[in-house]
Amino acid sequence: EWKEMAGIETFALQHLPERQQNLTGSVNLTYNLYPDNEPGEDAWITPLMQENKDLTVPVEFYTTEKCNWKYRNKDLQDLYGSLIKKLDKEVNIFASFAQGNQSLNLMQKTTNGHFHMITPKFYEACIVDLTGTTNGGKAAGFTEQYKKGYDDEEQYPNYYVKLDPFYPKFTQPYGFYQDLIFNKTDSGYTPQDSSTFFNRRLPVVNISNKRNGLRKLDLDKPAVVMDAYEAFNLISDYGLNGGKHDWRTFSRQLAFATVGDMGLDRRYFIQEQYDGKPLNLKINQGTDYRKALKKHKWDVQIEVPTAPDYSNSKEIMKKYRLLRYLDKIYIYTDYAPREQGSWKYAQDNQPEVIIDYRLFPNDGYQRTYRDRHYVLRGYAVCEDFYSPDYSRKPLPDTKDYRRTLLWIPEVKFDEKGEATVRLFNNSKQTVISVEAEGITGKGRPIVYKK
Known part of the structure; x- marks a missing residue:
């Protein structure tokens, strides 16, 4: 739950601290997104985004910039939080682990919508697929039964499965500037008697602004570079979503997660770029939406005659919608949360968050999936511990940065249950402290200190 992770509500562990590798998470009901649309066309927005819940109309949803302006008083939890609903009955979680030519399938039933699964022991990277379903059966035969459509990211999963690590995902707000919510102030003066302006025609005035950024945004140095998946x-x-990728809200979700809003009302300008180029989009303003609304209902998509011009072709723009073709995401920003409301954020000194989507080169692509697909990190392999014999010359070229610490996560014992560890201390007086923890084959924990 994001409120627990942000420190707004009490954080409670769902399980004891891990003593070995495990997966813990929760399952929610998924929801259908509103129908897809072309960039520049109207998009159907869910009723909860409208002030009148009984009326659902097409609204302007061209880019993240315009969407942020139109719904600037709503955050993602306002828009999507009520749609992420808890389960009305428990489901089965199937986990598939694959590393090299080895694979293993596990199954576990949820408890109050949560699961805590002990994983097989693995080192380095391991592919993990998670699926929620009401189907029973054995985990070993689940892959064959459920593989139809599993490699199609445009299909909807039966359930929204997500991992919930035991550590908080958001840091706690720690000072005045991060807790400060920007107070909205009305600019200009409104007279008590506005009737004096009824018969006055004001001249046409062109208003423009510019954004230099608080620290002069440098597009040569991204703040974050992430793999798209x-x-x-x-x-x-x-x-922040229902386990389904939606290109129309992806940028705002990324900014919310990486820039660190922590559930507060943050002010910054979001711009989308595509391989370093912003989208050039011109909208046909001749569409009469009122006539269209009288003829169509919520569940009927309107064919709107638009004539947008693109800086990229339509075929290229469609690739940016899918994770299948997205390689990296570059995030540039000069946003400083602690300067929110400061005099420094004035006039053209407005913070920016630029999200640049990069496609795979040479028309490359990757496999994407309907359900959750992870590449998790296992135990790190300690390949080389630097402990040279100082009595022998010359010493290795590698500098010794750990002369006082030897950490062996998995000691190898011989048939007698003994292990020998050699240390070299350069003939200096040394005090050795040994601490070891382990568990017997019968599950008895052992702690040793000397």
Whole structure:
């Protein structure tokens, strides 16, 4: 739950601290997104985004910039939080682990919508697929039964499965500037008697502004470079979507997760770029939406005659919609949360968050999936511990940065249950402290200190 992670509500562990590798998470009901649309066309927005809940109309949803302006008083939890609903019954979680030519399938039933699964022991990277379903059966045969459509990211999963690590995803607000919510002030003067302006025609005035950024934004130095699929997993585990990629809200979700809003009303300008180029989009303003609304209902998509001009072709723009073709995401920003409301943020000194989507080079692509797909890190392999024999010359070229610490996460014992560890201390007086923890084959924990 994002409120627990942000420190707004009490944080409670769902399980004891881990003593070995495990997966813990939760399952929610998924929801259908509103129908897809072309950039520049109207998009159908869910009823909760409208002031009148009984009327659902097409609204301007061209880019993240315009969407942020139109719904500037709503955050992602306002828009999507009520749609992420808890389960009405428990489901089965199937986990598939694959590393090299080895694979293993596990199954576990949720408890109050949560699961805590002990994983097989693995080192380095391991592919993990998570699926929620009401189907029973054995985990070993689940892959064959459920593989239809599993590699199609445009299909809807049965359930929204996400991982919930035991550590908080958001840091606690720590000072005045991060807790300060910007107070909205009305600019200009409104007279008590506005009737004096009824018969006055004001001259036409052109108003323009510019944004230099608080610290002169440098597009040569991205603040964050992320793998696109890892970015999707990040915001999905944060609870910012329903486990389904939506290109129309992806930028705002990324800014919310990486820039660090912590649930507060933050002010910055979001711009989308595509391989370093902003989208040049011109909208046909001749569409009469009122006539269209009288003829169509919510569940009927309107064919709107638009004639947008693109800086990229339509075929290229469609690739940016799918994780299948997205390689990296570059995020540039000069945003400083502690300067919110400061005099420094005035006039053209407005913070910016630029999200640049990069496609795979040479028309490359990757496999994407309907359900959750992770590449998790296992135990780190300690390949080389630097402990040279100082009595022998010359010493290795590698500098010794750990002369006082030897950490062996997995000691290898011989048939007698003994292990020998050699240390060299350069003939200096040394005090050795040994601490070891382990567990017997019968599950008995052992702690040793000397």
